[in-house]
Structures are given as structure tokens and as C-alpha cells.
Amino acid sequence: MIELLRRGAERQPDALAMIAEGGEWSYARLTAEAEALAGGLRAAxxxxxxxxxxxxxxxVALLAASSLIGAEACTYAPDITVEEMARQAAAFAHDVVVSDRPELASGGVRIVAPDEVRGERVADAVLPERRPLLVLTTGSTGTPKGVRHDWSRQLSRMASARDGSGQVWLLAYGPQQFAGLQVLIHVLGTGATLVAPSVRRPQAVLELIHDHAVSHxxxxxxxxxxxxxxxxxxARPVPPLRQVTLGGEAAPGALLEELRATWPEARISHIYAGSEFGSTGSVRDGDDGLPVSLLSGANDADVSLKIVDGELYVRSGASMLGYYGDDDRPPDEWWPTGDLVEVVGDRIEFRGRKTDVINVGGVKVHPLPVEDRVTAVPGVQAARVYGRANALVGAVVAVDVVLGPGADDKAVKAAIRGACADLPRPWQPKSIVVVEELVMKENKVVRGGAGAD
Structure with a gap:
């Protein structure tokens, strides 16, 4: 990370690297902050x-500082509770937590304020051979897993990155998410500018997009x-985005069509990545799923895909070293992604996560195809398909829907039943509930529920 900041500072020291609530940060200022934090961490x-x-x-400065001196940094969720912070710190043996939230000290963990770890700037030109990084999985059920990476693997693709000067990106992911880390690496590695909101909900970032002319x-x-x-x-015109990128979930065709209609001149990309196997790159053809041609990658390819019993496997040069507490894994190991897929024509189409499959009386129902039908119904703004416990068959298909403005509750429910009427009976929704908001975590729908296999 530090080499990305230094490169940007050498090229255009006064260029804006980040825009945040606390002010604007040039590449030179952010580099100086990272080097000062590195000095304090090393001295301590x-x-x-x-x-x-x-x-x-x-x-970002702390992550860059860690990469400069070879220390292992790990970012927790910024809104983590005291109890959860203490639990994670114990699970991953973090004796030091650098934070601007002093109230976290009540959890019995040593909290160090950022001012306490600033020191003399480190100007090392040669970086450590090992530069570890720990990334936590979402951890929707229990303590997350710690995924061990090395900065050299994560930054390997940036050597040939194009100049992104003039691009203004919005950070819509949390700083602790692997996807957020990928956005940071791309933006800083191309010399672009990042708008970093403190609240990353759609309704909260609308003004920032307009005020800072966000283009990506x-x-x-x-x-x-x-x-x-x-x-x-x-009431204002839609901002003229130049890049629309989707990741973290399967992208349904109806949504892609709406994005194309809204920004016909923009490039629409879909990124498939995971904390364990890194990023497989971006697909820019604008269609849902992945091109089947990716399955024929050569043995020496940087990223290769294969399907085993309906599950997608990935082998990547950017994959993790191993989980926290485990030995390093072979660099050419295949990783099960947990994503169920099916080859349809020339596309690899996603059917959902293995953990989201609903077992309806022995019939396995994939929620995503049902969800695609529901979200295509006029008046449905968003939907969540999941399993609801049922004493007779174990689980039934349930749907939570968020209605669009002016939509009629009864009419939308009837339209949803009609849209799913030709599905096999176990796949048809037995419960349709209108909700104000969906159950989500980190801007992703949580679909796992009763009857999930």
C-alpha cells in the first residue's frame, strides 16, 4: 500500500487522494501521515x-504504515460493539487496537489513540520481504475467520495499471471489507480520487455524489x-457516471438492463472476488454471470475457474496464504467459493450460496432465481428470498419485499404470485411480506434462514 501512495506523491504530490468528512488529503499528505505512523509503530x-x-x-494511512514496516494490520468494522471488539481481539490475539473510539477501552483491550503512534517518518526505500495483512470475513454467524494475505500478492496487478487521474470514485464498501480494500488499492494505484463517506447507505451518499462529481x-x-x-x-439530472461496477453478490440481468438504460455511455463491469481467493478480475461485457471461456484457463494462468458438483472453484495468484492459526497453503491450491453455478449457453450463471439453499421437503430451492423473478415485478424496489421454518416440510420459500413509491401492496403481492406461478410448487413463495427495509449486512442481502443447507 505504501508504494501506491509514494508513487502518487512523486507523480502529483498535490493531487487529491481522498475526500472525507475530516477534509481533503493529497497524495503527499497521506504519504507523510503513513510514514509518521510507521515510525511510531516501529518505535513502540x-x-x-x-x-x-x-x-x-x-x-488507509495505518494500512500503508503496516506495509512499510512489515507489521500485520487488521481492520475491524468501524461500528463494532465493545463486546464484539473484545471477542475478536481475543480470537486473533490483538493486544493493540489503534482506534479513535476511546470508549472501546471498557472491553479490557488496550486501545491506542492515533496520536500515540505517530513518530519520526520512516523513509525506508526497501520494503520488508514479508508484508502480512489480515482480513476478516463477514462473520454473519459467529466470529469471523481471519484470512491471511501478503501485500505483494494484492498489489501485483497494479504494476501495469492505467493512469486514473481525474477519476472520482465513491467508497461504497466498509474499510474492513475485502471489496473495500480492492477499491482502495485500485484508486490509489491509479492516481484517482476517493470520496470516502462515513455512512455508506445509498440515501446518505446522494449529495456527495453530486457535490464531488463522482464518476466511478x-x-x-x-x-x-x-x-x-x-x-x-x-429532481436533479442523474450524474453522468463513467464506470458502474458491481460485486459482492450475483448481479441479476434486470438490474444490469436498468443500469445500462440509466447510463448508456458508462462502462458496466462485474467483479467476482472473495476474501480467500482474491479478485478474479472484472467482466466488462455487461451481462450477468461470467463468460464460460474462463473455465478454459491454462494451468499457468493467474486466475483459473472450474466447476465441481455445481460449485465454483477458483485458483488465483492473489489467493490468501491461509487462515489465521493455520499453516500456509500451496500457492496453486483450488478454493471452493461456496457459490453454486450452472453453465447456460456461453455463461456461468450463479444460483446462490450453498448456505442459502432452502430445503423444502427434500427439494433444494435456490433463492436467487426466485428473487430475480420477484425483483422484475413492477412496484418491487428490492426483495429477499429465504427459508421460513415449517413443521410439515421443514421450510417454505418466503419473500420480503420493499415497495417502490406509490406501489399497491395487494397488487404487487398478486403480481409476485403470478410471476412465480410456473415454477415447481416447492419453489413458489408461500409467504410474501412487505417490509420497510431488508435484512442486510455490509450492503448485501442476508438470505440464509430456516431450512438452509
Whole structure:
């Protein structure tokens, strides 16, 4: 990370790297902050630490500082509770947590304020051979897993990155998410500018997009659904985006069509990535799923895909070293992604996560195909398909829907039943509930529920 900041500072020291609530940060200023934090961490003998902060420039500077001195940094969710922070710190042996939230000290963990770890700037030109990084999985059920990476693997593709000067990106992911880390690496590695909001909900970033002339956005499909609704409700013209990127969830065809209609001149990309196997690159053909040609990658390809029993496997040069507490894994190991897929024509289409499959009386129902039908119904802004416990068959298909403005509750429910009428009976929704908002985590819909296999 530090080499990206230094390169940007050498090329255009006064160019804007980040725009945040606390102010604007040039590449030169952000580099100086990272080198000062590196000096303080080195002087204090800190070799492993966690970060808890919603100050994105601070998070970036700490990550860059760790990469400069070979310390292992790990970013926790910025809104983490005291109890959960203490639990994670114990699970991953973090004796030091750098944070601007002093109240976290009540959890019995040593909290160090950022001012306490600033020291003399480190000007090392030669970087450590090992530069570890720990990324936590979402952890929707229990303590997340710690995924061990090395900065050299994550930055390998940036050597040939194009100049992104003039591009203004919105950070729609949390700083602790692997997807957020990928956006940071891309933006800083291309010399672009990042708008880093403290609240990353669609309705909260509308003004920032307009005020700072955001031209590039990378976000989950769920985020894009609600962002489109915000743009439609806004009296101003839709901002002229040049890049629309989706990741973190399967992107349904109906959503892609709406994005194309809204920004016909923009490039629409879909990124498939995971904390364990890194990024497989971006697909820019604008269609849902992945091209089947990716299955024929050569053995020496940087990224290769294969399907085993309906599950997608990935082998990548950017994959993790291993989980926290485990030995390093072979660099050419295949990783099960947990995503169920099916080859349809020349596309690899996603059917959902293995953990989201609903077992209806022994019939396995994939929620995504049902969800695609529901979200295509006029008046439906967003939907969540999941399993609801049932004493007779174990689980039935349930749907939560968020209605668009002016939509009629009864008419939409009837239209949903009609749209799903030709599905096999176990796949047809038995419960349709209108809700104010969906159950989500990190701008992704949480679909796992009763009857999930």
C-alpha cells in the first residue's frame, strides 16, 4: 500500500487522494501521515495490531504504515460493539487496537489513540520481504475467520495499471471489507480520487455524489437497486457516471438492463472476488454471470475457474496464504467459493450460496432465481428470498419485499404470485411480506434462514 501512495506523491504530490468528512488529503499528505505512523509503530515495537475507525484516511494511512514496516494490520468494522471488539481481539490475539473510539477501552483491550503512534517518518526505500495483512470475513454467524494475505500478492496487478487521474470514485464498501480494500488499492494505484463517506447507505451518499462529481462507483447489486431509486426520486439530472461496477453478490440481468438504460455511455463491469481467493478480475461485457471461456484457463494462468458438483472453484495468484492459526497453503491450491453455478449457453450463471439453499421437503430451492423473478415485478424496489421454518416440510420459500413509491401492496403481492406461478410448487413463495427495509449486512442481502443447507 505504501508504494501506491509514494508513487502518487512523486507523480502529483498535490493531487487529491481522498475526500472525507475530516477534509481533503493529497497524495503527499497521506504519504507523510503513513510514514509518521510507521515510525511510531516501529518505535513502540508493534508488529501486529487491529484498527477500529470510520476515519477512512486514517485507516488507509495505518494500512500503508503496516506495509512499510512489515507489521500485520487488521481492520475491524468501524461500528463494532465493545463486546464484539473484545471477542475478536481475543480470537486473533490483538493486544493493540489503534482506534479513535476511546470508549472501546471498557472491553479490557488496550486501545491506542492515533496520536500515540505517530513518530519520526520512516523513509525506508526497501520494503520488508514479508508484508502480512489480515482480513476478516463477514462473520454473519459467529466470529469471523481471519484470512491471511501478503501485500505483494494484492498489489501485483497494479504494476501495469492505467493512469486514473481525474477519476472520482465513491467508497461504497466498509474499510474492513475485502471489496473495500480492492477499491482502495485500485484508486490509489491509479492516481484517482476517493470520496470516502462515513455512512455508506445509498440515501446518505446522494449529495456527495453530486457535490464531488463522482464518476466511478463500485458497489453491491443491492446498493445499486436502492441508489437507482434515490436518483429517480431526486429532481436533479442523474450524474453522468463513467464506470458502474458491481460485486459482492450475483448481479441479476434486470438490474444490469436498468443500469445500462440509466447510463448508456458508462462502462458496466462485474467483479467476482472473495476474501480467500482474491479478485478474479472484472467482466466488462455487461451481462450477468461470467463468460464460460474462463473455465478454459491454462494451468499457468493467474486466475483459473472450474466447476465441481455445481460449485465454483477458483485458483488465483492473489489467493490468501491461509487462515489465521493455520499453516500456509500451496500457492496453486483450488478454493471452493461456496457459490453454486450452472453453465447456460456461453455463461456461468450463479444460483446462490450453498448456505442459502432452502430445503423444502427434500427439494433444494435456490433463492436467487426466485428473487430475480420477484425483483422484475413492477412496484418491487428490492426483495429477499429465504427459508421460513415449517413443521410439515421443514421450510417454505418466503419473500420480503420493499415497495417502490406509490406501489399497491395487494397488487404487487398478486403480481409476485403470478410471476412465480410456473415454477415447481416447492419453489413458489408461500409467504410474501412487505417490509420497510431488508435484512442486510455490509450492503448485501442476508438470505440464509430456516431450512438452509
Amino acid at each position: 515495537g508493534v508488529t501486529r495490531f487491529a484498527i477500529v475507525s470510520n476515519d477512512i484516511p486514517l485507516v 462507483i463500485s458497489a453491491t447489486p443491492t446498493f445499486w437497486r436502492f441508489m437507482l431509486a434515490e436518483f429517480r426520486a431526486d
